[in-house]
Amino acid sequence: MKCDPSAMNNYPSAHAGFTKIYAETNPPWDIGKPQPPFVTIAEWVVSPVLDAGCGTGGTSLFFAARGEQVTGIDFVEEAIRRARVKAKECGIAVEFLIKDAMTLGEWDKRFASVIDSGLFHIYAGAERQRYVQGLAHVLMPGGRLFLFSFNDDPTWPGGGVSRQELYAAFKNDWDVESLESVGGKVNPAFAAAFPDEFVNKKMWFAIIRRTE
Ligand SMILES: C[S@@+](CC[C@H](N)C(=O)[O-])C[C@H]1O[C@@H](n2cnc3c(N)ncnc32)[C@H](O)[C@@H]1O
Numbered sequence: 169m170k171c172d173p174s175a176m177n178n179y180p181s182a183h184a185g186f187t188k189i190y191a192e193t194n195p196p197w198d199i200g201k202p203q204p205p206f207v208t209i210a211e212w213v214v215s216p217v218l219d220a221g222c223g224t225g226g227t228s229l230f231f232a233a234r235g236e237q238v239t240g241i242d243f244v245e246e247a248i249r250r251a252r253v254k255a256k257e258c259g260i261a262v263e264f265l266i267k268d269a270m271t272l273g274e275w276d277k278r279f280a281s282v283i284d285s286g287l288f289h290i291y292a293g294a295e296r297q298r299y300v301q302g303l304a305h306v307l308m309p310g311g312r313l314f315l316f317s318f319n320d321d322p323t324w325p326g327g328g329v330s331r332q333e334l335y336a337a338f339k340n341d342w343d344v345e346s347l348e349s350v351g352g353k354v355n356p357a358f359a360a361a362f363p364d365e366f367v368n369k370k371m372w373f374a375i376i377r378r379t380e
Contacts, residue, residue: 182290182291183243183244186243186244186247187244187245187246190244190246190247190250191246194224194355194357195223195355196354196355196357196358197223197286197354197355198223198224198226198355199226199353199354199355200224200226200355201226201227201230202226202227202230202231202285203227203285203286203316203352203353203371204350204351204353205314205316205348205350205373206227206230206283206285206314206316207230209314209375210230210231210234212281212312212314212375213231213236213281213283213312213314214236214280214281215236215237215238215280215281216236216237216238216239216277216278216279216280216281217231217236217237217238217239217279217280217281217282217283218238218239218240218241218277218279218281218282218283218306219231219238219239219240219241219282219283219285220241220269220272220282220283220284220287220303221241221242221269221284221285221286221287221290222240222241222242222247222248222251222264222283223242223247223251223285223286224247224250224251224254225240225247225250225251225252225254225255225262225264226254227240227283227285228240228251228262228264228283229251229254229255229258229260229262231283232255232260232261232262233258233260236281238262238263239262239263239264239265239277239279240262240263240264240265241264241265241266241267241269242264242266242267243266243267243268243269244266245266248264248265248266251264252264269287269299269302270295270298270299270302271302272299272302272303272305272306273298273301273302273305275302275305275306277306278306278307278308279306279307279308279311280307280308280311280312281311281312281313281314282303282306282307282311282312282313282314283314284303284313284314284315284316284317285316286316286317287299288300288315288317288329288337289317289318289328289329296337297337300337300338303378304341304342304378307378308378309378309379309380310377310378310379310380311377311378312345312375312376312377312378313342313374313375313376313377313378314373314374314375315372315373315374315375315376316350316352316371316372316373317329317334317371317372317374318371318372319331319349319370319371319372320333321370329372331347331372334347334372334374338376341378341379342376342377342378342379343376343377343379344374344375344376345375345376345377346373346374346375347372347373347374348372348373348374349370349371349372349373350370350371350372350373351370351371352370352371
């Protein structure tokens with residue numbers, strides 16, 4: 169299967185695009201476990217934890233298995249259905265909700281940590297701004313966002329986020345504590361459909377603190 173990430177790169181088409189992908193397959197990003205940097209920094213992630221755009225829940229389940237209190241949200245029903253099945257099979261308690269991350273600004277829940285593994289980079293312009301404002305709303309002062317995002321490596325066809333864009337998005341109410349280039353992984357079933365540059369591609373991993 170070919171995956172055209174640029175087709176998901178704006179909000180109105182994103183829901184339809186993601187719904188189609190989950191209906192057809194186990195998506196390329198779904199490796200059934202967290203992307204490697206989340207494992208490296210696991211002890212920094214403290215409860216309550218929000219996994220924004222949690223997909224089928226691999227990262228949420230990893231942190232819940234470590235004893236954290238985790239809420240995973242995704243706007244695709246099928247993704248949340250699969251996440252709930254996995255949680256039941258593993259006997260791990262996670263709150264999985266069908267929820268649009270664009271509505272975080274109207275939510276009454278608060279979190280000490282937010283995981284974003286592949287959501288922020290989908291949106292640009294006003295949508296990105298709205299998402300970041302929503303993150304500032306749900307993160308407790310002093311809480312941290314752990315962000316795994318495409319960088320602006322030109323070999324990635326869907327575009328990405330430059331260092332400048334990332335700092336610009338998190339300039340008010342935020343302190344970018346670290347920003348590193350890290351390796352990403354894809355579901356092995358899709359390796360052939362992706363350029364080699366992607367499989368070994370450098371992604372951003374940022375730890376961003378909500379200032380008090
Ligand atoms: C690249 S996938 C990453 C999934 C998961 N975090 C992972 O690492 O496997 C992005 C996820 O964000 C979800 N998503 C995109 N826009 C969203 C929105 N506005 N609200 C909630 N979920 C969204 C998609 O349905 C998809 O599951």
